[in-house]
Amino acid sequence: MVSGLPQLAMDRLTLLRTIWESTTKHDCLISALGFLSRDLWSVSHIDRARCLYCLGSMGSVLPLGLGLALTKKAGRVVCLEGDGSLLMNLGALISAARYGPSGLLVVISDNGVYESTGGQATRAAAVDLSAIIRGTGLPAEEAINTEDVRRFFEHVSMCGPRVLVAKTSVQEPGPRITESVITIRNRFVQRINTSQQELEQP
Amino acid sequence: MKLTLSTFLSSVCTADRFDYVIVVPASGAAAFYEQAASRQQVVFATSEEEAIAIASGITLGQGRATVCMQQSGVGNCLNTVFTLADAYALMFPILVLDRGRRDDNEVQRVSSVRTETLLNTLGAQFFLMDSNGMTACAERMAAKERWSVVCLS
Numbered sequence: 001m002v003s004g005l006p007q008l009a010m011d012r013l014t015l016l017r018t019i020w021e022s023t024t025k026h027d028c029l030i031s032a033l034g035f036l037s038r039d040l041w042s043v044s045h046i047d048r049a050r051c052l053y054c055l056g057s058m059g060s061v062l063p064l065g066l067g068l069a070l071t072k073k074a075g076r077v078v079c080l081e082g083d084g085s086l087l088m089n090l091g092a093l094i095s096a097a098r099y100g101p102s103g104l105l106v107v108i109s110d111n112g113v114y115e116s117t118g119g120q121a122t123r124a125a126a127v128d129l130s131a132i133i134r135g136t137g138l139p140a141e142e143a144i145n146t147e148d149v150r151r152f153f154e155h156v157s158m159c160g161p162r163v164l165v166a167k168t169s170v171q172e173p174g175p176r177i178t179e180s181v182i183t184i185r186n187r188f189v190q191r192i193n194t195s196q197q198e199l200e201q202p
Numbered sequence: 203m204k205l206t207l208s209t210f211l212s213s214v215c216t217a218d219r220f221d222y223v224i225v226v227p228a229s230g231a232a233a234f235y236e237q238a239a240s241r242q243q244v245v246f247a248t249s250e251e252e253a254i255a256i257a258s259g260i261t262l263g264q265g266r267a268t269v270c271m272q273q274s275g276v277g278n279c280l281n282t283v284f285t286l287a288d289a290y291a292l293m294f295p296i297l298v299l300d301r302g303r304r305d306d307n308e309v310q311r312v313s314s315v316r317t318e319t320l321l322n323t324l325g326a327q328f329f330l331m332d333s334n335g336m337t338a339c340a341e342r343m344a345a346k347e348r349w350s351v352v353c354l355s
Contacts, residue, residue, distance in 0.1 A: 056285025060255035067259020091248030
């Protein structure tokens with residue numbers, strides 16, 4: 001645990017495990033750099049081909065997922081953002097609202113801090129993220145426990161784009177990702193191709 | 203022949219080359235943006251770095267994308283080019299529309315000069331000064347080389 005930071009309802013690992021259990025092998029998960037990617041790498045060890053772990057470009061997960069979703073090559077595209085990385089590129093919400101197709105889902109792990117760089121406050125605690133999201137025209141739901149997360153995924157089987165703001169606590173991260181980005185990328189692209197073929201079969 | 207932005211963009215950003223044109227505001231490109239929207243999917247991004255990320259996602263999904271931006275936006279997107287598009291080998295042309303060293307806006311003139319250094323550092327593949335060489339530029343764009351630059355000065 002990072003000292004001096006607030007503990008809220010759900011830790012990051014619990015959130016990620018619940019998302020993992022609520023999605024299928026055809027769904028893609030794209031995670032923001034830092035602790036989110038490190039923890040998703042741990043949670044997804046059974047099948048890492050579904051995941052694109054970002055190791056840079058803070059604030060780019062949502063537009064990256066939007067681009068992928070536009071091609072309709074994958075199943076659902078789940079973008080895993082932190083509150084800090086979302087704040088770095090709020091304009092992406094507007095583009096997602098304008099162009100986002102069905103199947104584009106965004107989950108924001110909102111712990112109120114830039115945890116990966118030492119726990120500086122994002123000010124997200126003083127800002128109503130859900131209100132900002134709704135202001136762009138996107139529907140926003142909130143989660144404080146695993147049931148809320150499961151409900152979000154059950155209700156969005158073919159709908160989208162939609163956003164879930166999940167309140168999370170701070171937590172020590174999992175191990176660093178030891179794979180190369182090209183390995184991550186190639187495996188992910190291969191899975192997209194396989195999934196597309198399977199989804200197109202009658 | 204003096205090159206206009208609309209002429210150039212209409213010639214190289216054709217529907218048989220690109221499914222998606224990701225754009226941010228650029229002076230002189232409005233006519234092309236409107237024209238392209240009738241034949242391709244044109245996505246109006248809110249910033250240059252967002253445009254690079256959207257094009258990266260399309261490329262991941264094996265779609266064909268290009269990005270159009272003004273030279274003043276190149277600096278905005280460096281991190282996304284370095285740590286997303288380049289790092290994950292997601293190759294697509296980025297078309298930089300340079301307002302040039304004789305632009306009537308002093309700020310843009312300075313931006314044009316200083317951005318040229320950035321483009322060289324990034325490995326820009328093609329600098330087009332007039333309509334000569336437009337076909338070659340288009341072919342290189344179709345080959346998914348990283349940068350192309352149009353200079354209207």
